[in-house]
Amino acid sequence: MRARTALRFASALVALQTMLVAGCSAAPPPARWSAGASPTAAPVWPLPLKVRLYDPYRLLRPEVRRVAEAEVIRAFGRAGAPVRFTPGDPEAIPATIYRELPSRWDVDPTAIGVAVGERGGRRSVFLSYGAAVRALGHGAGARVPRSRIGVAVGRVLAHELVHAIAPECPHTRTGLMAASLNRRLLTAPGIGFDPLASRYLRRAWTASVLAAGAFGTGPDQ
Numbered sequence: 001m002r003a004r005t006a007l008r009f010a011s012a013l014v015a016l017q018t019m020l021v022a023g024c025s026a027a028p029p030p031a032r033w034s035a036g037a038s039p040t041a042a043p044v045w046p047l048p049l050k051v052r053l054y055d056p057y058r059l060l061r062p063e064v065r066r067v068a069e070a071e072v073i074r075a076f077g078r079a080g081a082p083v084r085f086t087p088g089d090p091e092a093i094p095a096t097i098y099r100e101l102p103s104r105w106d107v108d109p110t111a112i113g114v115a116v117g118e119r120g121g122r123r124s125v126f127l128s129y130g131a132a133v134r135a136l137g138h139g140a141g142a143r144v145p146r147s148r149i150g151v152a153v154g155r156v157l158a159h160e161l162v163h164a165i166a167p168e169c170p171h172t173r174t175g176l177m178a179a180s181l182n183r184r185l186l187t188a189p190g191i192g193f194d195p196l197a198s199r200y201l202r203r204a205w206t207a208s209v210l211a212a213g214a215f216g217t218g219p220d221q
Ligand SMILES: [Zn+2]
Pocket: 001, 022, 023, 024, 159, 163, 171, 178, 179
């Protein structure tokens, strides 16, 4: 995405509410890229961010799903933010993967994912399997190596989760919050959040933990 985009749309999936949508596209690559942009802060949050990954169309093989989830956990962990995938947990942020994002949503056709949410309201992430495959440089119907698509899906999910939980976080010049997640950002080893995105991420989570009165409960509570 060239710039963060606020689109207003109504969808049955989001209870026909008007929400902020932040899309992430596979459009032209950012001007700069750095593999070493992520901090290595130690985890400081007492609670993990809970995420549910829905795959209603069975697009992801189990091993691809595991790779995707591991990639999210790795990226958030490097930013000092623990994440846990909790299927069936009503408190978890739902992330649903589609073959293609519905055209009625009127998002950028190159968008790989969108984040939906309101402050204090329901947050959701939607991902496009087809757009991720195309961003990797593969044509429709191509056989994409499992680890490759798993890492790419995980990185797009990580990007959209930041939009969902820290909507004030801007796109960054480097790392996973780059405006455009090109093939290199989706495949190169060690890509993580840059220091700016990491700060927004920790700030947002700290605020949520304070609001829940959960400090002092220890890890993984
Ligand atoms: Zn974005």
